[in-house]
Amino acid sequence: MNSDFDSNVFSSSDLDELRRRVRGAVHGPADPDYPTVGFNVALERHPAAVVDAADAADIAATVRFAAAHGMTVGVFATGHGGTPVGSRSILVRTTALDTCDVDPEQRTARIGAGVRWQSVLDAAVPHGLAPLCGSAPTVGVVGYLSGAGIGPLVRTVGSSADHIRSMTVVTGDGTLVTATADENPELFWGLRGGKGTLGIITEAVIEMPAIAEIYGGALYFDGADAVRVLRAWRDWAAGLPDEASTSLALLNLPAMPQVPPMLAGKLTVAVRYASVADAETAAAVLGPIRELAQPLLDAVGPMPYAAVGAIHADPPGPMPVRERGGLLAALPDEAVDVIVGAVTSPVAPLLPVVEIRALGGVYAREPRVRSALCHRDAPFNLNMVGVLADEQAAAAVTGVVDGALAALEPWMTGATLPNFVASDDPARVRASYDEDTAAWLAALADRLDPHGVFRVGQVVRS
CATH class of the missing domain: 3.40.462.20 (Vanillyl-alcohol Oxidase; Chain A, domain 3)
Structure with a gap:
């Protein structure tokens, strides 16, 4: 068992301070509603605190708090692709970020970090549009897209990440940044396939083909x-x-x-x-x-x-x-x-x-x-x-x-x-990338996350 799971290092006063900084609920290990179970119940999650983020501002505040206290931050939406989280980490749940706005004319959808693919299907299909989900519509959209995504139509449409128009992310210094092919292009490159390396994605805008x-x-x-x-x-x-x-x-x-x-x-x-x-x-x-x-x-x-x-x-x-x-x-x-x-x-x-x-x-x-x-x-x-x-x-x-x-x-x-990958083992994580891509991701992460807040889960660091 990882030593991070052995004891809790977060005091009640620390919990109180974190609660004052965010609008959403903050759960400590002693709370009866301390929620850590995801799809894979074999994973151990014993974070110092669980923050039910009410919005992107809550996520940014949590990241800044963690950086100031020498802690790391993990993210949890549906838990399908989760990895273990220990007591030196704060776990952010994004369930409340449930925006799902479809623009039929632009053939796009703006999707919050807590949304599952089924909700996007329900909103887009009546307009004759096809959200390029994975094999399971119960999976969270943003986590799937951060790993690029190969769905049932992969040979026809390519990776689902090839159809992202923009992503908004909280970086390691607690800044909320929007990335597109033209705005912050290096970040946009790394968010699509880099999993949790570069920050917590709060929202994505995707393009959808007309397939009924x-x-x-x-x-x-x-x-x-x-x-x-x-x-x-x-x-x-x-x-x-x-x-x-x-x-x-x-x-x-x-x-x-x-x-x-x-x-x-x-x-x-x-x-x-x-x-x-x-x-x-x-x-x-x-x-x-x-x-x-x-x-x-x-x-x-x-x-x-x-x-x-x-x-x-x-x-x-x-x-x-x-x-x-x-x-x-x-x-x-x-x-x-x-x-x-x-x-x-x-x-x-x-x-x-x-x-x-x-x-x-x-x-x-x-x-x-x-x-x-x-x-x-x-x-x-x-x-x-x-x-x-x-x-x-x-x-x-x-x-x-x-x-x-x-x-x-x-x-x-x-x-x-x-x-x-379904692992936080560095060698297995790096096996997803060629040598140059891993080096670029690590260098970008070091620049955007100088305090090492995002070292939990499936990340590439130097």
């Missing part, structure tokens, strides 16, 4: 066909047009109300698909996959963009998980065998999702405005999700996942994507 309907969903096959389906999917994905995006998930789902009975309690293979082409063209592209084997469930067809979350059908509720993975340079038959071996091992029920996303297409091309997102040339992203039910389960899952990743090393690039 897509052809999408998932084909589910029996796990007995896993090797054959994965090999065929790999070859098929390599030839996809830009209009189509896909991922494949090996699933070990328990029996629960939201899981169709034919998919529960056994290994299944989900081929996810999303296309902006017309239904006839999109169906023809998917044809070779449909013909591989008799699917257990065919849930692919024309769908309103509002239902984009149904493609991946990620679980909405909190759970204790451990995620590991990385970018793949290739997916040969030997790698397929390693991956399938992991999900058919004795700990398979504790590995509910092992996912491979096909990249390429528009995503692999240099965007109009560059960002800190690196490694766009990798063809696949691998993510393995294990459930940490108890210490014994955690050890078993860790052993299988680490063993699989070691066996896959010949085909992995050694790099990761920011939103799939």
